[in-house]
Structures are given as structure tokens and as C-alpha cells.
Amino acid sequence: MVADFKSKFSEPVLTTQLRVIESDAAKIYTAEIFKEVKDEIMKAGELIVKHKKEHGDTKLYTLTKFCKDMYERKVVFEGSTLQCSCRLFDSRGIPCSHIFYVMKEEHVDHIPRSLVLKRLTKDAKLEYLNMDSNGTADSNMVEMARFGAYCSAFTTFCKEASKKNGVYGKIMDDIMNLQKTYCTNDDPIIGTQNSVV
Numbered sequence: 001m002v003a004d005f006k007s008k009f010s011e012p013v014l015t016t017q018l019r020v021i022e023s024d025a026a027k028i029y030t031a032e033i034f035k036e037v038k039d040e041i042m043k044a045g046e047l048i049v050k051h052k053k054e055h056g057d058t059k060l061y062t063l064t065k066f067c068k069d070m071y072e073r074k075v076v077f078e079g080s081t082l083q084c085s086c087r088l089f090d091s092r093g094i095p096c097s098h099i100f101y102v103m104k105e106e107h108v109d110h111i112p113r114s115l116v117l118k119r120l121t122k123d124a125k126l127e128y129l130n131m132d133s134n135g136t137a138d139s140n141m142v143e144m145a146r147f148g149a150y151c152s153a154f155t156t157f158c159k160e161a162s163k164k165n166g167v168y169g170k171i172m173d174d175i176m177n178l179q180k181t182y183c184t185n186d187d188p189i190i191g192t193q194n195s196v197v
Helices: 002-009 019-028 031-046 088-092 097-105 126-130 139-161 168-182
Strands: 047-055 058-065 068-078 081-084
Touching: 019 031, 019 097, 031 047, 031 097, 047 097, 058 097, 068 097, 081 088, 081 097
Parallel strands: none
Antiparallel strands: 047 058, 058 068, 068 081
């Protein structure tokens, strides 16, 4: 719950030279994964282009490290698709420093969604928390996860709302309306099993 709260409701300090890409990563990834991605963005600073070849829309970058001529990685850039010979994305699920360097060279200001694994994002639990808990073995887990998510969201909301003058009555009315709408004895399912309110 603490990790979820930090991921959803805190803003990391941006410290790399690629602030636009770093900011995009901060919006997408959980706090823990963002730290790893940020490390990769920072490592992009020590890379140098050794060769660059173009074949139509495809570009092949050969990268080396500053003062390390023996080090060599190849990155293929084609539209919004990037692949690196280091295979960090295949093994760890995050873009490598080589990919971030090529993104900088090609003026790509956001991480292509083909390089974002859903399970590492802030919204990874959304589908899980929205599913029916119809008496299966893990229905208690789903309910507890929802409870934690609601508590996190309401804690932040209440903290900010309590600072506002003259809105207490309106906010309490809205909360009571939410309670009337969603806390009846009936589960608000409309139509088929998949359309959950």
C-alpha cells in the first residue's frame, strides 16, 4: 500500500539532462521501476556514436562508451520501434541507456509504448481491481487491494480538501451520494459480466 501510494501520489525530482523523457517515465512507471529507468537515462550521457547507417526508414546506430573503445552496442531505430543488442528490454522489461541515447539523437520526446510493459506501470493493477470477485479463492485479495487503492486515493483527497475553506458541506454531500450510489446491498453490475460500474 505504501509503494502504491508513493507511485500514484508523489512526484519524483527530475535530475537528468533528458528531462522530457525522464518526466514521461515518471508518469508511466511505478516509483521503484522509475529509479531503474532513471539510472539508464543517466548512463546515456557516457555514450558516443561510433557509426550510423541508414537503409530507407531504418537507422542502425553503433554506440561506444567514452574512453572505452572496445565497448560496442548496436541499436536499430525504425519509426517508433527501437531494438538494442544488449537485450536489456528483453530480460528486464525496461529500455536501456543505448535506446535512450538514440531517442535523444532522433528527438523522440516520449518512451514509445512498444517499450512499456503494462506490468511495470502505475496502472498495472487497474484491470485486476476492476474484475469480478465472484467467490473465487482470491476474491478476498481483490477486495483488500481495492480497499487499499480507495484508502490511498481518499487520504490524498481529504488532505487537500481539508485545506479549502467553504466547501466542507458540498464535499460531505458528494461523499454521502457516493456512499448511497455504490454501498447498497446490490453489486452494481449492468448487462454482461464484463461491464462493471
